[in-house]
Amino acid sequence: MVAKIAEQPFTVANIPLDSWSFAIRVWLAMILALFVSFWLQLEAPATAAVSVGIIAEPTRGQALDKAGFRLLGTVVGVTASIAITGLFSQTRDLILAAFAVWIGICVFAANVLDGYRAYAAVLSGYTVGLIAIQQIDNPQHVFESGVARGAAIVVGILSMAVVSTLMSAPDRQPRLMVQLAAIRRRVREYACATSHEASGNSTTFVTLLREIVALRPEISSVALESSSGSVRSVAARSAVVGLVAELQAARISQRRDVEIEASAWAARELLRRDEEVRQDLLALRSARWPLRAWRAPLNRSYKNAAESGVRAVIWFAIAATFYTWAGWSAASASLFLVALITGLGATTPNPRGFTVGTLVGAPIAIALTGILEFIILNGADAFPVLAIAMAPFMIGAAVLMKSQSPLWSSLGRVNLMFIPVILAPSNPQTYNPQSFLFTSFFLVAAAALLLASQTLIPPVSNDKRRMRLLADARKELQEPATHQNGEAPEEAMFRDASRIGQFLAAGGAQDSRALAEMLACFDQAAMLRLCDAKLMQLAEGPLAPLADEARAAIVKRDAVALRSIALRLRQPSPPKDSIEADVAACLVLTSDILDRGGGVDSPREAS
Amino acid sequence: MARAFSELIVGGVLFAPFVTYLLTALVVIIVLRPLLHVVGFAKMFSHTAIAELSLYVAILGLLILLF
Numbered sequence: 001m002v003a004k005i006a007e008q009p010f011t012v013a014n015i016p017l018d019s020w021s022f023a024i025r026v027w028l029a030m031i032l033a034l035f036v037s038f039w040l041q042l043e044a045p046a047t048a049a050v051s052v053g054i055i056a057e058p059t060r061g062q063a064l065d066k067a068g069f070r071l072l073g074t075v076v077g078v079t080a081s082i083a084i085t086g087l088f089s090q091t092r093d094l095i096l097a098a099f100a101v102w103i104g105i106c107v108f109a110a111n112v113l114d115g116y117r118a119y120a121a122v123l124s125g126y127t128v129g130l131i132a133i134q135q136i137d138n139p140q141h142v143f144e145s146g147v148a149r150g151a152a153i154v155v156g157i158l159s160m161a162v163v164s165t166l167m168s169a170p171d172r173q174p175r176l177m178v179q180l181a182a183i184r185r186r187v188r189e190y191a192c193a194t195s196h197e198a199s200g201n202s203t204t205f206v207t208l209l210r211e212i213v214a215l216r217p218e219i220s221s222v223a224l225e226s227s228s229g230s231v232r233s234v235a236a237r238s239a240v241v242g243l244v245a246e247l248q249a250a251r252i253s254q255r256r257d258v259e260i261e262a263s264a265w266a267a268r269e270l271l272r273r274d275e276e277v278r279q280d281l282l283a284l285r286s287a288r289w290p291l292r293a294w295r296a297p298l299n300r301s302y303k304n305a306a307e308s309g310v311r312a313v314i315w316f317a318i319a320a321t322f323y324t325w326a327g328w329s330a331a332s333a334s335l336f337l338v339a340l341i342t343g344l345g346a347t348t349p350n351p352r353g354f355t356v357g358t359l360v361g362a363p364i365a366i367a368l369t370g371i372l373e374f375i376i377l378n379g380a381d382a383f384p385v386l387a388i389a390m391a392p393f394m395i396g397a398a399v400l401m402k403s404q405s406p407l408w409s410s411l412g413r414v415n416l417m418f419i420p421v422i423l424a425p426s427n428p429q430t431y432n433p434q435s436f437l438f439t440s441f442f443l444v445a446a447a448a449l450l451l452a453s454q455t456l457i458p459p460v461s462n463d464k465r466r467m468r469l470l471a472d473a474r475k476e477l478q479e480p481a482t483h484q485n486g487e488a489p490e491e492a493m494f495r496d497a498s499r500i501g502q503f504l505a506a507g508g509a510q511d512s513r514a515l516a517e518m519l520a521c522f523d524q525a526a527m528l529r530l531c532d533a534k535l536m537q538l539a540e541g542p543l544a545p546l547a548d549e550a551r552a553a554i555v556k557r558d559a560v561a562l563r564s565i566a567l568r569l570r571q572p573s574p575p576k577d578s579i580e581a582d583v584a585a586c587l588v589l590t591s592d593i594l595d596r597g598g599g600v601d602s603p604r605e606a607s
Numbered sequence: 608m609a610r611a612f613s614e615l616i617v618g619g620v621l622f623a624p625f626v627t628y629l630l631t632a633l634v635v636i637i638v639l640r641p642l643l644h645v646v647g648f649a650k651m652f653s654h655t656a657i658a659e660l661s662l663y664v665a666i667l668g669l670l671i672l673l674f
Binding site: 060147162164165166168169171225226227228230231287 | 620639640643644647648649650654655656657659660
C-alpha cells in the first residue's frame, strides 16, 4: 500500500506537482530577472528573461551548471566578437566569412564535448552573431553590446539561483543515487540471468550500457549542489565507471564453455566489481571520497566532428550569401537566428530534425506572443500587469517542457525560449506591431532558409557516423594495449562504452551486424587491457620474462601462445586465488575471446 | 558618515563596488567549500541550499562592513 502511494506522485490537473512547482519557479525567476533589469536600467532586459528560459532545468545543480557554462560561453563569444570585428573592420564579407568559420569551429567543439559543455561551445558561436553581426554597421558598439549582454545574463542567472534556492528546487543527487542503485540491481540481475541462460542477452547489455553512459553529463551537475557536492560528484563518477566494469565482468562470466578455473575467476571478478560499486554508492550517499577516483573519459570522434563543422560553415555561408544578395538592412537579425538554430541543432543528435522542430514551433510561439502583446497586454505599462500576463504562457511552456513526450517537451522548450525573444520586454514597452512582424518574419525565414540549406547539403548521415565509430573501434583494437595518458583499464573501458553510446545514438540499434562487431571490439579491448594490467603485477617478480612473453603474444593477438603461457603459469600449481592463477585465468579468457570474436582479422562484412 | 567605496577598474571599464564584493564573497565561499565539507555543513541543515545562500549573504555583509 505504502509502495503504491509512493509510486504515484501527487497530481494537479493530471500534471505532477513537481512539474507545477518547476513551472512556477521559472515564471518567478523570469519576473524577478525582468524586475531587476528594469530597476538597474540595463540595456538588454529581454536577454535576462531569455537566460532564465534557457537555464530552466528541473534540478538546482543542472540549472547552476548550465548557467555557469552560459556565462563562460558568453565571455568566449564576446572576446571572439571583439577579435573578429577588430581584425576585419570595414570589410563586411570578410566578417561574414570569419563568422562562418568561427561557427564551424564551435560546432566542431560541440561535437567532441557533451552536455552543457557542448551548449557552451555553440553559445560562444552564436554570441558572435548577436554582437558582431548585429552591430556590423556600427562596430564601435561591439564592446558595449557585449557588456550589456553579459550583465543581463548575470542578472538572469542570479534570479534563477535565488528563486530555486529559496523555493527548494529539488537536487539532482538523490535521484542520481536511486538511478545508480537501480542500474546496479539490474546489472546483477543480468549477471544472474546470463549464468542461467546459455544465450547471452546482448539487448539487455546494450540498454544498460546506454543508460549508464547517459548519466555522464549529469554527474558534474551534482558538484554545484552543496559544499559536499564535488566529493559526491567524484563518487558518482567512480560508481558509473565501476558499473561499466561490472557489466563487462558480467558479460565475461556468461561464457559457459571455458575451463572451470577461468569461469571461477570471472565470477570472482564480478563479485569484486560489484563490491567496488557498492563502496562507491556508499561514498556517494555519505559524501565521502571513494576508495579510488576514476575519471569518466568521453570518446571523441574528431572526423565526425570536423565534418559536422564544415557542413555548418557551408549552411551558414549559403544563408549569409542569400541575405547579402537580398540586401535587406535588417537581415543581420535573421542571420543571427540562422547561427542560433545551427548551433543548438549541433547539440542534438539530429540537426535537421531540430530545424524542422523550430520551423513548427516558431509560428506557435509567434501566435502566442502576438496574443500576449497585442490582446492581453495591449499597451499596458505597469510591471505587475506584465508579470500576471506572462504567467499562463511561461508556466504553460515550462509544464510542457517537463512532459514525458519528446515532441511536447521540445515544443515547450522552444516556446519558453522564443516567447521572451519575440516579446522583447523593455521599459517602456514599445508595442510596435512592425517590429513584432519583422522579428516573427525573420525567425521563420531563418528556420526555413536553414532547412533549405540542410536539404541541399544534408548533415552527416547516421550511416557515416556509425561507420566512422566502428572504424575507430577497430583501429584502436589493432594498436597494442598501451596506457594512454595514464588511463586505467576501467577508464578506457568507459570511453569505449561511450563510443557504443554514440553509436546507438546514431541509430546503431537497427544495424545489428555492426552493433555485434562494435560489441566484439568492446569485449576484446576491455579484456586485452585488463590482461595487460594484470601482467603488470607480475612485472617485478621472478615471472617477469613470462609476463613479457605474454605481452608480446597479446600484441600479436596469438591465442595459442597465450594458452600455453597460462599453462606454464599454472605449472607449479599455485594456490587458488594467487596472482599467478588470476593472470592465467585472465589469459585463458582473453585467448578464448580472441578465438571466438574472430579478432581484428575477421571478415569485415559489417562495413 | 558616508564611506568611500573604491571602484573596480578593469581596462578602463568601471565596475560598481558592489560587484567587487559579490565576486570576493564568491571566492571566499569557493575557498571555504572543502572546509565546509570536512565540517559536514551540508548534513547540519534540512535545507542545505538555503543555509549556504545565507552563509553567502552573511559573508557578503561582513565584507561590506569590514572592508
